[in-house]
Amino acid sequence: MPDLPLLDEVLAGRRRALARLITLIESSRPDHRTQAEAMLDQLSPHTGGAIRVGISGVPGVGKSSFIESIGLYLIEQGHKVAVLAVDPSSRRTGGSILGDKTRMEHLARNEGAFIRPSPSGGTLGGVARRTAESILAVEAAGYDVVIIETVGVGQSETAVADMSDVFLLLLQPGAGDDLQGIKKGIVELADLIVVNKADGDLANAATRAVADYRAALHLLRPASKHWSPPVLAASAATGMGLPEVWQKIGAYAETMKREGLWQTRREEQAVGRLWAEVTDALVSDLKAAPKVGAELPGLLGDVRSGRLSPTGAARRLIAAFRG
């Protein structure tokens, strides 16, 4: 049964109620899961109204201070800003919550912001699903900008891109080899590239980096019919460039909506998550079958050594599963 008073409080934008709902969403207790799903179904007419901005960048690029600065800027402009995260490596402890709040201290204290650290532990798929549901919860609570942060390692970028309307990649200024920390394929996911720390001693390096990236993107990326990812410089420290970043995000949203691609992307994301969850459930069932558990290590060894074809091994696993 959905908790109706809690729902009303979420819809009224009470942060404490929102935090409780997200705790239910993140719980692994089956009764909590059932309750969370029932509540999300009730809330669904009130979801979808935010712009969902995924933000990625390698550690050290200044992601936290960038999110804090643009978050405060957006609140000044009258927005309500929620910050979520996808970090499959995180362990929820008193310390890490505190860490999350202190690293965005001013934003965390602001009434217009809601900051939630990553759901803890588990598989990337599980963490991502819970964050995707939390997006719906914060939207129902009236937040109209949702920033979803990724740790910039592993597969978490793809997961975050799959739940964002627009995916922003933060880069460091610096010449040539200094720029190489970026993971394979991440540049290709970006709808917008921002060279952060464009201030002080690094201002010139940032300007050069912007030019280099523009040239490289021009060569390497297919010209989308509708959007070429812009490269901008910004500084979380001085606030320089933040209005331009937000303006580009707005231009992206406008273009996608005009072309009918905004809603399409969301629909594809939702259908993709449906199949990912169905597949996860089916494969979990298979792996949990005692006969599969008994055969799997031997079959994997045979496939690795080439003694058995993947097709043959798959057939045996399915046979073991069906009993």
Place this chain on the structure above:
Amino acid sequence: MPDLPLLDEVLAGRRRALARLITLIESSRPDHRTQAEAMLDQLSPHTGGAIRVGISGVPGVGKSSFIESIGLYLIEQGHKVAVLAVDPSSRRTGGSILGDKTRMEHLARNEGAFIRPSPSGGTLGGVARRTAESILAVEAAGYDVVIIETVGVGQSETAVADMSDVFLLLLQPGAGDDLQGIKKGIVELADLIVVNKADGDLANAATRAVADYRAALHLLRPASKHWSPPVLAASAATGMGLPEVWQKIGAYAETMKREGLWQTRREEQAVGRLWAEVTDALVSDLKAAPKVGAELPGLLGDVRSGRLSPTGAARRLIAAFRG
């Protein structure tokens, strides 16, 4: 039961026997599939000896003539060369087989070469699985270089990269905007980039393209600890650069083997195919269940419109499947 005389003939390198085996591999008849699997299990000690080279590039880049020229060059060097293809859009007709043979006329007539068009129709997964099995068949028949060609559209590049030891991307010479036909993420898959048509009027443009791509890769790609994808110019028409391309492929193989990554990549590919086939089989089962078929269209509509969460819809599909 495996056809033992056929097996012996394949191992003796008879092309007609090899073609018959691949026909069994590509067949959708269950008895053929069973026979093909039994034969592949018998052949497995004789597989794995080739270097598997995936080649991709947009239509018009000169892929066929490049494969023909480098194939003839390799045969001159004493190699036996098999050419396979992954093209989920292909329809096997007399015409297209003929087309495939005529577009590589000299190679097709050479005793040292074996050319097989893509398995026809079906899903990309199905086409890719059959091509991956055909790689084992041609290896058992003594071919020590296997070229797997992709059509350069859709998801076929990833599928080919997943069955190749080394993935080569062919590009066109040309400045700036002319280079933009490359698909998202494909450059990231490449272990080696070759600018083709570096001859005649295009020679200068090819040199510039090589320099541009080197600069762009230097910026955009993470430095692998062990390998930075080289960019080379070549001409299928004059043969210029083909020895260097083969030399780089050899250097790549040597580096990967020295680092222990060659075998690791193959093992991961095989295990990945195992799980892909298991997942395909499980999802097919689910989709074939009458109750699932009855509920699916409505659930998909509700997920697209946001009336139902992907999690909720997944739960209902699984419930319908389990009856």
